[in-house]
Amino acid sequence: xxxxxxxxxxxxxxxxxxxxxxxxxxxxxxxxxxxxxxxxxxxxxxxxxxxxxxxxxxxxxxxxxxxxxxxxxxxxxxxxxxxxxxxxxxxxxxxxxxxxxxxxxxxxxxxxxxxxxxxxxxxxxxxxxxxxxxxxxxxxxxxxxxxxxxxxxxxxxxxxxxxxxxxxxxxxxxxxxxxxxxxxxxxxxxxxxxxxxxxxxxxxxxxxxxxxxxxxxxxxxxxxxxxxxxxxxxxxxxxxxxxxxxxxxxxxxxxxxxxxxxxxxxxxxxxxxxxxxxxxxxxxxxxxxxxxxxxxxxxxxxxxxxxxxxxxxxxxxxxxxxxxxxxxxxxxxxxxxxxxxxxxxxxxxxxxxxxxxxxxxxxxxxxxx
Amino acid sequence: xxxxxxxxxxxxxxxxxxxxxxxxxxxxxxxxxxxxxxxxxxxxxxxxxxxxxxxxxxxxxxxxxxxxxxxxxxxxxxxxxxxxxxxxxxxxxxxxxxxxxxxxxxxxxxxxxxxxxxxxxxxxxxxxxxx
Numbered sequence: 001x002x003x004x005x006x007x008x009x010x011x012x013x014x015x016x017x018x019x020x021x022x023x024x025x026x027x028x029x030x031x032x033x034x035x036x037x038x039x040x041x042x043x044x045x046x047x048x049x050x051x052x053x054x055x056x057x058x059x060x061x062x063x064x065x066x067x068x069x070x071x072x073x074x075x076x077x078x079x080x081x082x083x084x085x086x087x088x089x090x091x092x093x094x095x096x097x098x099x100x101x102x103x104x105x106x107x108x109x110x111x112x113x114x115x116x117x118x119x120x121x122x123x124x125x126x127x128x129x130x131x132x133x134x135x136x137x138x139x140x141x142x143x144x145x146x147x148x149x150x151x152x153x154x155x156x157x158x159x160x161x162x163x164x165x166x167x168x169x170x171x172x173x174x175x176x177x178x179x180x181x182x183x184x185x186x187x188x189x190x191x192x193x194x195x196x197x198x199x200x201x202x203x204x205x206x207x208x209x210x211x212x213x214x215x216x217x218x219x220x221x222x223x224x225x226x227x228x229x230x231x232x233x234x235x236x237x238x239x240x241x242x243x244x245x246x247x248x249x250x251x252x253x254x255x256x257x258x259x260x261x262x263x264x265x266x267x268x269x270x271x272x273x274x275x276x277x278x279x280x281x282x283x284x285x286x287x288x289x290x291x292x293x294x295x296x297x298x299x300x301x302x303x304x305x306x307x308x309x310x311x312x313x314x315x316x317x318x319x320x321x322x323x324x325x326x327x328x329x330x331x332x333x334x335x336x337x338x339x340x341x342x343x344x345x346x347x348x349x350x351x352x353x354x355x356x357x358x359x360x361x362x363x364x365x366x367x368x369x
Numbered sequence: 370x371x372x373x374x375x376x377x378x379x380x381x382x383x384x385x386x387x388x389x390x391x392x393x394x395x396x397x398x399x400x401x402x403x404x405x406x407x408x409x410x411x412x413x414x415x416x417x418x419x420x421x422x423x424x425x426x427x428x429x430x431x432x433x434x435x436x437x438x439x440x441x442x443x444x445x446x447x448x449x450x451x452x453x454x455x456x457x458x459x460x461x462x463x464x465x466x467x468x469x470x471x472x473x474x475x476x477x478x479x480x481x482x483x484x485x486x487x488x489x490x491x492x493x494x495x496x497x498x499x500x
Contacts, residue, residue: 035434036409233435299412300432323411323434352430352437 007052008150008211018231024120026053029231038234039325042197045226046156048218049235051196055123056145056205057130059114063139068102068114071133071274073257073266076114081106084177084192086265088257089118089126094278095253096260097129098122099245101194103179108188115190115205117151119247133274150211154218155201155230155238157368162222163202166214167191171202185214196235198242198366237322240331243293243364249304249319250291250333259288259335261363289316289335293363294347298356299323302332302349309348309355310340318349324365331365332358370396370467376483377492378425378443381406383467384475386444386483393477395444399431401466402496409434413456415472420448422475424482429472440472444481450474 004027013020018029029050031038041047059068068076074087083104089097103115118126123146130142154163160172169182169191179192189206206214219227230238236246245251245260256279257266268280282288296302302321307314321332332349340347343362348355375383381403384395404410412432422428422442429440452471455461462470475481487495 030435031408034408039434237434300414301411301437303437323432325409325434 007050008208009050009052009215012212012215013050016229023232024053026120028053031231031233032229035233035237036325038228038230039237041226041228042156042199042230042234042238043326044157046154046158046162046222047228047230047234049153049155049230051153052150052211053120054151055118055120055126056149056151057116057118057127058143058145059116059140061140064114067134067138067140069271069273072102073273075267075271076102079104081112082178082180084179084194088262088265089129090275090279091253092275092278094256094275094282096251096255096257097253098126099247099251103192105179105181105190108181121248148208149205150208151203151205152215153195153201153203155195155197155199157200158222158225159199159201162218162225162227165221166217185217187214196244197238198364199368237325240320240322241324241326241364241366243333246320256282258282259290261291286338289337290341292334292336292341292360293365294332294334294349294358295361296330296349296356296358299330300351300356301330302351302358307350308334308336309350315340326366372467373489375467375489376443376486378441378486379495380441382441382443384443384483384486386477393480394449395446395475395477395481395483396471397443397473397475398466398471399440404462404466407431407433407438410459410462413459415451415453415456416448418448418451422446422448443486444475444477444483446475446477446481448473449476
């Protein structure tokens, strides 16, 4: 067995009582004290997340935009500096290899480059895919920056107020899904108005050597705002309430973007990209199973792999499920045939041998006011 | 109930064996260590009176935000009482796991297998190794 990777904040997590688990080869905090308390802190004040395990890959060279444009389901050519887009990487068969954020950034000195933030579980796969797709004519170099940098998410209604004194750039003035190079506690870094919780907030990318200092400064700045460190357990319940898909659960190489409800992340117009030929006919395929949201009236949660039934017949499977701390009821996502996918449809979930009533509801489960 | 007087299963259930009118009764619950490990409890399913339980076999379940866990009977016998209000006040498990947090009372067959369980010192050693 290979040793687990540690983020630059690992020492802090261990010293603060975090329960550390293997997550995609990283030794990561799943919770410090309570998932529910960490979840609620993010919804009502601010949560701080170590997301340094996410892969960060930098692209330089005149061919960078064109290269990424060919591999991503959304346009990269023509993205202005500062713009960030959620996109998918697909294989030739149209299956999803990863869901990513692509950033177009401007260096302090004026140079332009792109950054791809990928799932930790897919970093090696994507690095291999990039190498395989790069042809001799592609004027692009890419560098894995994951280990040299650290990534921290600050999310919640107080997040921007906490970060404003620490960030050189005007964080509150950044539009949603934009980012820029700036200084963070006087260290060079990147700030972006992005996140994975359904709350307002930002994410920062800083040198690994400065991560521990900056992490501490965030807690000092946030101590009167109810700031809390949040582990992967609450990160999962937060993203689930916001109905954000998670690779390996709602997304896989067997799923295409349209059935996952990610049509907004696919641009088929006047461009070509790897997988387009396979994906395009799926856009209006009336037969494929669709991602839906379910709520259950009881207290038992529908968990991943539990089966979904209609009139006794198995029609699908849960991809993620939990007891929602905000809604105080079980919520889940599943893939079901389109004839069973309408909001209001009554189904059941087999919870360890008992058919528990479930109903299809609109996604997301939670939307901030 | 004092933790020192209880017997423990490897799966973190405790049992207190008492003599009630000539028959042996085991009162069963889960340990403070288990409750701390579970955290964020949302639900619990307990059996009905009359159910036969078997040492090491599931008698109920406890669910947290993160996962669902089986409750395993530390003894053999028949359920004669259930703390049926406990699922409505799960916080009791945290505040008084060895008293008000009891789950079921079991009429034991013989000693119910209680002699095979760990004493407090052995259980503490196990928790130290797991924690």
